Amino acid sequence: MSATCPAAVVVLAAGEGTRMKSDRPKVLHDICGRSLIGHVLHAASALSPEQLVTVVGFQSDQVREHLGVIAPQVRTAYQAEQNGTGHAVRIGLEELGGTVDGTVVVVCGDTPLLTGATLRKLAAVHTDDGNAVTVLTAEVPDATGYGRIVRDGADGSVTAIVEHKDATEAQHEIREINSGVFAFDGRLLSEALGKVRTDNSQGEEYLTDVLGILREAGHRVGAAVADDHEEIAGINNRVQLAQARRTLNDRLLTGAMLAGVTVVDPASTWVDATVTFERDAIIQPGTQLHGTTHLGKGCEVGPNTRLKDTSVGAGARVDNSVADTAEIGEQAIVGPYAYLRPGTRLGVKSKAGTYVEMKNATIGDGSKVPHLSYVGDATIGEHSNIGAASVFVNYDGQAKHHTTVGSHCRTGSDNMFVAPVTVGDGAYTAAGSVITKDVPAGSLAVARGQQRNIEGWVARKRPGSAAAKAAEAASREPAGES
Numbered sequence: 001m002s003a004t005c006p007a008a009v010v011v012l013a014a015g016e017g018t019r020m021k022s023d024r025p026k027v028l029h030d031i032c033g034r035s036l037i038g039h040v041l042h043a044a045s046a047l048s049p050e051q052l053v054t055v056v057g058f059q060s061d062q063v064r065e066h067l068g069v070i071a072p073q074v075r076t077a078y079q080a081e082q083n084g085t086g087h088a089v090r091i092g093l094e095e096l097g098g099t100v101d102g103t104v105v106v107v108c109g110d111t112p113l114l115t116g117a118t119l120r121k122l123a124a125v126h127t128d129d130g131n132a133v134t135v136l137t138a139e140v141p142d143a144t145g146y147g148r149i150v151r152d153g154a155d156g157s158v159t160a161i162v163e164h165k166d167a168t169e170a171q172h173e174i175r176e177i178n179s180g181v182f183a184f185d186g187r188l189l190s191e192a193l194g195k196v197r198t199d200n201s202q203g204e205e206y207l208t209d210v211l212g213i214l215r216e217a218g219h220r221v222g223a224a225v226a227d228d229h230e231e232i233a234g235i236n237n238r239v240q241l242a243q244a245r246r247t248l249n250d251r252l253l254t255g256a257m258l259a260g261v262t263v264v265d266p267a268s269t270w271v272d273a274t275v276t277f278e279r280d281a282i283i284q285p286g287t288q289l290h291g292t293t294h295l296g297k298g299c300e301v302g303p304n305t306r307l308k309d310t311s312v313g314a315g316a317r318v319d320n321s322v323a324d325t326a327e328i329g330e331q332a333i334v335g336p337y338a339y340l341r342p343g344t345r346l347g348v349k350s351k352a353g354t355y356v357e358m359k360n361a362t363i364g365d366g367s368k369v370p371h372l373s374y375v376g377d378a379t380i381g382e383h384s385n386i387g388a389a390s391v392f393v394n395y396d397g398q399a400k401h402h403t404t405v406g407s408h409c410r411t412g413s414d415n416m417f418v419a420p421v422t423v424g425d426g427a428y429t430a431a432g433s434v435i436t437k438d439v440p441a442g443s444l445a446v447a448r449g450q451q452r453n454i455e456g457w458v459a460r461k462r463p464g465s466a467a468a469k470a471a472e473a474a475s476r477e478p479a480g481e482s
Contacts, residue, residue: 006183010105025058032248051096056079057082064076107119121226133210134221135222140229143164298314299317302318323338351369365383392419406425421438427443
């Protein structure tokens, strides 16, 4: 087992989080595409621990259900009464058999900014220094309200964690604080937890008491300092949730920009941790990228665009549009003001233009739906053009039906394709047609009533109206004049 592969990681996620003012457990609140506990588990997975257990309590069924979706390999332990962090860790170890040989890392489930790199550093320092316990610390600009780390001047070991209210004037000057994240020798941890007392104001078992117990027994207590103090920030209310979201979003955008992505306005751009990019992609202001969205090389997205679980091909352009679970091919054009719903697949150099909505539709290479149309449950071949104001009528009130338009077709404006129906390759349809029957390849389909003009109708039915006066004036004009 390497220094960065502990025997176990215990995640503390049993608390209610009353300051969130929410019916949802605190650890299930979301930032940047993952729950708080999801971010913590992602960081913990970087350690490749032999065992990983999450201690649940408040609304445990919800937390377990969530864990079953995002991390089914994680074991859970139930803390029926929240009797302190020490008690929670003891419950977690009992789930793992009571005593664990090797390093046990303890993290809090509400620290979404914590990174795998920092946890690896903690585990390495713990092993390299031969500590019984190693606390993750951070140097902060303002330590007010935090527990101070007091070190031995000779060897740098930790001699105490002093709460702010108990600190001396000199200790108030200390800027190194406790994060609540620890690495323990598993056997020593189990022994010390059995000695933790509850004779405190809260009547709880505090995990921090283990440090004093081990030090008094002659064991070394050390510390690993996080490179960025923001990593250790816990979430206790909605304000801190928003602050963490901004911090994480900035971190994600910085990573994207350093990898060759242009982000025109980071302040108005939001991305999830699961979004991926290729170099030379451009993100315009007001853009939101969620889920498993991927931006291909040299594509341009935005402004004012929201994509979820959508892939954008190299060189494509998406402008002022929304897409959910869609595939946008290379050099395709989307928008402005298009809506691509789940199952939409746009081919190379295809187009879904202004005020176009698509759902469960495959659009072939080079085909275009330029404007004001709905394409649902359809397949369109290559290099076809769908006229303006067309509707693929896919629902009969009980079931959805499919429409197929072949390659190199030209359909007129204001067409209705009443599914199921097929338009063959190279076929044309006339403007204003309601297509209810299959159109053979190379045919022209005309499906509209004959025009009939009833002369004098306005004068008889709307006498004295502006229209009637205009018509009368027009009738007096000599032929050829205007």
